[in-house]
Amino acid sequence: MTLVAIILATLAAGIGSVWLAALLMRLGLGGRGDSVGPQHLLSLAAGALLATAFMHLLPEAFESQAGAHDLFATLLVGVVFFFLLDKAELWHHGHEHSHAETAAHSHAPHEHGRAHDHSHGHAHHHHGPRSGGWAVLTGDSVHCFGDGILIASAFMADIRLGMIAAVSVLAHEVPHHMGDLVVLRQTSPNRSMALVKVSLAGAVTALGGVVGYFLVGQLQDFLPYFLAVASSSFVYVALADLIPQLQKRLTARETIAQIAWLIAGMVIVTLVSGAAHAH
Numbered sequence: 001m002t003l004v005a006i007i008l009a010t011l012a013a014g015i016g017s018v019w020l021a022a023l024l025m026r027l028g029l030g031g032r033g034d035s036v037g038p039q040h041l042l043s044l045a046a047g048a049l050l051a052t053a054f055m056h057l058l059p060e061a062f063e064s065q066a067g068a069h070d071l072f073a074t075l076l077v078g079v080v081f082f083f084l085l086d087k088a089e090l091w092h093h094g095h096e097h098s099h100a101e102t103a104a105h106s107h108a109p110h111e112h113g114r115a116h117d118h119s120h121g122h123a124h125h126h127h128g129p130r131s132g133g134w135a136v137l138t139g140d141s142v143h144c145f146g147d148g149i150l151i152a153s154a155f156m157a158d159i160r161l162g163m164i165a166a167v168s169v170l171a172h173e174v175p176h177h178m179g180d181l182v183v184l185r186q187t188s189p190n191r192s193m194a195l196v197k198v199s200l201a202g203a204v205t206a207l208g209g210v211v212g213y214f215l216v217g218q219l220q221d222f223l224p225y226f227l228a229v230a231s232s233s234f235v236y237v238a239l240a241d242l243i244p245q246l247q248k249r250l251t252a253r254e255t256i257a258q259i260a261w262l263i264a265g266m267v268i269v270t271l272v273s274g275a276a277h278a279h
Contacts, residue, residue: 002155002156002159002213003210003213005155005159005162006151006152006155006162006209006210006212006213007206007209007210009151009155009162009163009166009209010147010148010151010152010166010205010206010208010209011203011205011206012166012170013147013151013166013167013169013170013173013205014144014147014148014173014202014203014204014205014206015199015202015203015205016170017169017170017173017174017176017177017202018173018177018180018181018195018198018199018201018202019195019199020170020174021173021174021175021176021177021178021180021181022177022181022195024174024178025178025181025182039245039246039254039258039261040257040258040261041174041175041178041261042175042242042245042246043242043246043258043259043261043262043264043265044171044261044262044264044265044268045168045171045172045174045175045238045242045265046238046242046243046246046262046265047261047262047263047264047265047266047267047268047269048167048168048171048172048265048266048268048269049168049171049172049234049235049237049238049242049265050234050235050238050239050265050266051168051265051266051269051270052164052165052167052168052234052269053230053231053234053235053238054231054235055266055269055270055273056161056164056165056269056273057154057161057165057227057228057230057231057234058071058075058227058228058231060157060158060161060224060227061157061224061225061227061228061231062224064223064224065224066224066225070225071224071225071228074225074228074229074232075228075231075232075235076232077232078228078229078231078232078233078236079232079235079236081232082232082233082236082237082240083236083240086240137184137197137198137200137201140176140177140180140198140201140202140204141201141204144173144201144202144203144204144205144208145204145205145207145208145211146208146233147169147173147205147208148204148205148206148207148208148209148210148211148212149208149209149211149212149215150165150169150212150229150230150233150234151165151166151169151205151208151209151212152208152209152210152211152212152213152215152216153212153216153223153226153227153229153230154166154227154230155209155213156212156213156216156217156220156223156226157223157227160273161227163272164269164272164273165230167268167269167272168234168269169205171265171268172237172242173202177198177202180198180201181194181195181198184197184198246258
């Protein structure tokens, strides 16, 4: 039953986030002038990730027999580990929303860097349409595989935790996949093919979930540490990637909207937690 839940949740997070991103783009949402723009989606994702890590995954880990010192050490090592992954450019994303927005008005090849609105901290360069498209797909597949393992770890601890982690991953991936679709639509005239390719990369989340199920199952005693690592991933992405992009000089109205969406992400996680607990 747990394995089935993991597969369904990882498919929903991996592929569902792609389809939701495509739907938002089709509806014309996600641009600077829209009521729901990139900054709002990033705020929502950051709130969901932070709430999941601090209100659910870490408390669950600390309820185990594992020592607090060891869990905090694991959290610290996890954050440093994900930082090193960034530096080694192992997580290639190419989710730069500033470039995504520019690309919507231009079909010229472009280069992604950390200095732009949403580089996801994974600076890498596309030296042409073909290589750029494959770089995005390869990076997405690796990242989605990792997401699947994190979701599986949460499910192995508690079904409710797994659902919360899946929702957080989905919220985080929607703005990323919007950038992916823009990049791939530049490399191919077939818009439907771009959606299929990104969806296949998202489906790797389910593969990661299955691997995570058997991996954590064999290492059940280390489950609290898996949860700490999952928390470190969520905290790192939120604090090192998403929130820095929100630290801009904005009007009072824009700042209030930003904070409201951040809180909305936390509220969504709380509601999902309550619904799962009631179920």
